[in-house]
Amino acid sequence: MSARRAGVVGRAPQDTPAGIWTYLFLALTMLFAAFPLYWMLVIATSNDEALAKLPPAVVPGDQFMTNVREVFSLQDVYFAASLVNSLIVSSVVTASVLFFCSLAGFAFAKLRFRGSNVLMLFVVLTLTVPNQLGIVALYIVMGKLGWNGTLLAVIAPGLVTAFGVFYMRQFIVNTVPDELVESARVDGATTMRVYASIVLPAIRPALAVLGLLTFVATWNEFQWPLITLSGTDFPTSMVAVSDLASGNYVIYRRVLAGAFIATVPLLVMLFIGGRQIVRGIMEGAVKS
Amino acid sequence: MSTTRAAPTPPGHRPAPERGNTPADERRMTWRNRLYRFDMRYMPYLMIAPFFVLFFVFGLFPLLFNAVVSLRNYRLDDPTLPYWAGLDNFSRLVGDEDFWNALYNTFGIFLLSTVPQLLLALVVASLLNRKLRAQTWWRVGVLLPYITPIVASTMVFSVFFSREFGMANWALGLFGVGGPDDPIDWRADKLHSWIAIATMVNWKWIGYNALLYLAAMQSIPRDVYEAAAIDGAGQWKQLWRITVPMIQPVVLFTVILSTIGGLQLFTEPMLFDQNAQIATGGPNGEWQTIAQLIYKVGWKDLNLGYAAAMSWALFLIILVVAGINYVLTNRLSGGKR
Structure with a gap:
C-alpha cells in the first residue's frame, strides 16, 4: 500500500489527475477572474436607484440600451x-x-x-x-x-x-x-x-x-x-x-x-x- | 546549374563561364550577379532596418533626449525662462515632498501587489499543472483579467471600493468588519487605498504570471519527482523544494517584470480618483504614484523639464530595485550560483 502511495506521489504533477480540491480552487480562481467583468455588466445595465442600495445589485438590469444611448450621445466624449x-x-x-x-x-x-x-x-x-x-x-x-x-x-x-x-x-x-x-x-x-x-x-x-x-x-x-x-x-x-x-x-x-x-x-x-x-x-x- | 535549363539562370551560384555566351548574355549575368550580391550582402540589413530605425526614433532617442530635457527649463506655459537649468530640476526633486510621498506610495503599493501576486500565481500554476479536464479552458479563463483593459477594470473596482454602496464594504460587513454604520472609506488613508489599488494589480496579473510559471513547470523532467517521492516529500514540499528551484529563471523574470511594471503604475491610481482627470491620487496624495506625479507635473503643471528629471530618477530607482530583487529572489528561490 505504501508502495502504491509512493507511486502516486512520485508521478510528475502533470500526470497526476486533479482532485476535487484542485477543481474547487480553480473554480474559485475563475470566479475571482470573471467577477469584475460580470459586475461591469450589472452596473452597465442598471439605473441609478439599483446602484444606490444595499445589498448591491447582483443581477443585470434592463437599462443597458438607455445607458449606451447616453454614452454615445455625450457631446465632448x-x-x-x-x-x-x-x-x-x-x-x-x-x-x-x-x-x-x-x-x-x-x-x-x-x-x-x-x-x-x-x-x-x-x-x-x-x-x-x-x-x-x-x-x-x-x-x-x-x-x-x-x-x-x-x-x-x-x-x-x-x-x-x-x-x-x-x-x-x-x-x-x-x-x-x-x-x-x-x-x-x-x-x-x-x-x-x-x-x-x-x-x-x-x-x-x-x-x-x-x-x-x-x-x-x-x-x-x-x-x-x-x-x-x-x-x-x-x-x-x-x-x-x-x-x-x-x-x-x-x-x-x-x-x-x-x-x-x-x-x-x-x-x-x-x-x-x-x-x-x-x-x-x-x-x-x-x-x- | 546545367545549360539544359530553360528557366532563367539561377543567380544563386557563380555562373561558370559558358561557351558561346553573347555579350548580351554576359551583361545579363553581371546584372544578375550584382543583384545576387546585393541580395546576399545588403538585404538582411534592409530587413532589420525598419525595426532599428523606428525603435531609435520613437524609443531610444526619447529616452536619451529625456536627459537633455531634464537639464533644461522646459515649461509649456512659460517659454521665457533661460534655456538651461543645470541641475536645478534635480535639486528641486530632493526637497520635493510630493516626490517622496509618491515614492513612498509607489513602494507601498508595489509590495502589496507584487508579493501576493507572484505567490498566488505560483499556486494557480501548480493547480493548472495537474492533469485537468478541459485544460485549455482553465488556461484561457485565467487570462480574462489579462485581456481586460485596465481602464475598464479600474472603473469596476472604483465602484467596488466605494464607501457607501460598494460591494467590498458590504461583503466585509457580513464578516462584521466595518458594517453599514461605520463603512471603510477606501479613499481616505494610505493603507486602505493602497490595498484597493494592489487588489486591482493582483487581479490583473495573477493569471498571466501563472501561465509563465506553468510553461516553466512543464519543462521540468518528470523523473525529478520520482526521486522526491522516494524522499517522502509531499505535494506542498515538492512545490517549494523542487518546482520553485527548477523554474527559478522564470521566477526571476517575473520578479523583474513586475518590478518594472509595478514601479510605473499609472492607470489604476489615476482612475481610482473620483475625478479621473485631476491626477492627485487622493485629496492629499494618499495613493499618488510617481508615474502619476510625472503626468501631473508634466501635463497639469506644464513643467516638462521637471517631469523629465523625475523620469530619470524613476529610471534609476527601477534599476536599483530590479537589481536588489534579482539578488533577493535568487537567494530565496534556492539558486546556488
Missing part, C-alpha cells in the same frame, strides 16, 4: 469615433508589427550577415527598457513633428516591438528548416521571395499569436494616448472611457456601459483566439 480610432490604431500597429518583426526575425534567424549577433543582443536588451520613461521627450518629439493630438502620435511608437522580433526569430529558427531556404536559393529565389513563399506560410501560427497579443496591448494602452490625445476630437476608446469618469459627478452606469463596450471586442478575441494567446504567453516564457 466622442465615444463612437473613439471606437473607430482604437480600431484603426490597433489594426495598423498590429499589421506593422507582424510585417516588420517577421522580416527582421527572419533575417536574424536564417540569414548570415556581419554584426547579426551584436544586433540581436541589442534587441534582447531593449526588451527590458521601460519606454514609459522617455514619455516626456516623446511628447516633445511628437510636438516637433506636429503629430500630437493625432492618431499618428499613438501609432508611430507602436509600429515595431523588440518582443515581436525576438518571438519571430525564435519561431523561425525552430520551424523553418535551413535546407528549405537553401534549396529555394539554389532555385534562384531572392531573399524576399524566400520570405514570401517559404517563411510566411510556415509562421502563420506565430503571426496569429503575435497579432492577438499586439492588438490587445495596443487597444488597452492608456497613458500615452491620454497624454497626446486628451482634449482632442480623436480620443482612443480608453481615453474616452476615462473622459466619461471625469468631472465632479461621475455617473458610473454610463462609465461602465462605455467600459463594457470597449471590452467586448477583446472578450470576443479571447473567446476565438484564447488558445493562441495562451500559447504566445507560455512560449514567451520558455525563451527567457
Whole structure:
C-alpha cells in the first residue's frame, strides 16, 4: 500500500489527475477572474436607484440600451469615433508589427550577415527598457513633428516591438528548416521571395499569436494616448472611457456601459483566439 | 546549374563561364550577379532596418533626449525662462515632498501587489499543472483579467471600493468588519487605498504570471519527482523544494517584470480618483504614484523639464530595485550560483 502511495506521489504533477480540491480552487480562481467583468455588466445595465442600495445589485438590469444611448450621445466624449480610432490604431500597429518583426526575425534567424549577433543582443536588451520613461521627450518629439493630438502620435511608437522580433526569430529558427531556404536559393529565389513563399506560410501560427497579443496591448494602452490625445476630437476608446469618469459627478452606469463596450471586442478575441494567446504567453516564457 | 535549363539562370551560384555566351548574355549575368550580391550582402540589413530605425526614433532617442530635457527649463506655459537649468530640476526633486510621498506610495503599493501576486500565481500554476479536464479552458479563463483593459477594470473596482454602496464594504460587513454604520472609506488613508489599488494589480496579473510559471513547470523532467517521492516529500514540499528551484529563471523574470511594471503604475491610481482627470491620487496624495506625479507635473503643471528629471530618477530607482530583487529572489528561490 505504501508502495502504491509512493507511486502516486512520485508521478510528475502533470500526470497526476486533479482532485476535487484542485477543481474547487480553480473554480474559485475563475470566479475571482470573471467577477469584475460580470459586475461591469450589472452596473452597465442598471439605473441609478439599483446602484444606490444595499445589498448591491447582483443581477443585470434592463437599462443597458438607455445607458449606451447616453454614452454615445455625450457631446465632448466622442465615444463612437473613439471606437473607430482604437480600431484603426490597433489594426495598423498590429499589421506593422507582424510585417516588420517577421522580416527582421527572419533575417536574424536564417540569414548570415556581419554584426547579426551584436544586433540581436541589442534587441534582447531593449526588451527590458521601460519606454514609459522617455514619455516626456516623446511628447516633445511628437510636438516637433506636429503629430500630437493625432492618431499618428499613438501609432508611430507602436509600429515595431523588440518582443515581436525576438518571438519571430525564435519561431523561425525552430520551424523553418535551413535546407528549405537553401534549396529555394539554389532555385534562384531572392531573399524576399524566400520570405514570401517559404517563411510566411510556415509562421502563420506565430503571426496569429503575435497579432492577438499586439492588438490587445495596443487597444488597452492608456497613458500615452491620454497624454497626446486628451482634449482632442480623436480620443482612443480608453481615453474616452476615462473622459466619461471625469468631472465632479461621475455617473458610473454610463462609465461602465462605455467600459463594457470597449471590452467586448477583446472578450470576443479571447473567446476565438484564447488558445493562441495562451500559447504566445507560455512560449514567451520558455525563451527567457 | 546545367545549360539544359530553360528557366532563367539561377543567380544563386557563380555562373561558370559558358561557351558561346553573347555579350548580351554576359551583361545579363553581371546584372544578375550584382543583384545576387546585393541580395546576399545588403538585404538582411534592409530587413532589420525598419525595426532599428523606428525603435531609435520613437524609443531610444526619447529616452536619451529625456536627459537633455531634464537639464533644461522646459515649461509649456512659460517659454521665457533661460534655456538651461543645470541641475536645478534635480535639486528641486530632493526637497520635493510630493516626490517622496509618491515614492513612498509607489513602494507601498508595489509590495502589496507584487508579493501576493507572484505567490498566488505560483499556486494557480501548480493547480493548472495537474492533469485537468478541459485544460485549455482553465488556461484561457485565467487570462480574462489579462485581456481586460485596465481602464475598464479600474472603473469596476472604483465602484467596488466605494464607501457607501460598494460591494467590498458590504461583503466585509457580513464578516462584521466595518458594517453599514461605520463603512471603510477606501479613499481616505494610505493603507486602505493602497490595498484597493494592489487588489486591482493582483487581479490583473495573477493569471498571466501563472501561465509563465506553468510553461516553466512543464519543462521540468518528470523523473525529478520520482526521486522526491522516494524522499517522502509531499505535494506542498515538492512545490517549494523542487518546482520553485527548477523554474527559478522564470521566477526571476517575473520578479523583474513586475518590478518594472509595478514601479510605473499609472492607470489604476489615476482612475481610482473620483475625478479621473485631476491626477492627485487622493485629496492629499494618499495613493499618488510617481508615474502619476510625472503626468501631473508634466501635463497639469506644464513643467516638462521637471517631469523629465523625475523620469530619470524613476529610471534609476527601477534599476536599483530590479537589481536588489534579482539578488533577493535568487537567494530565496534556492539558486546556488
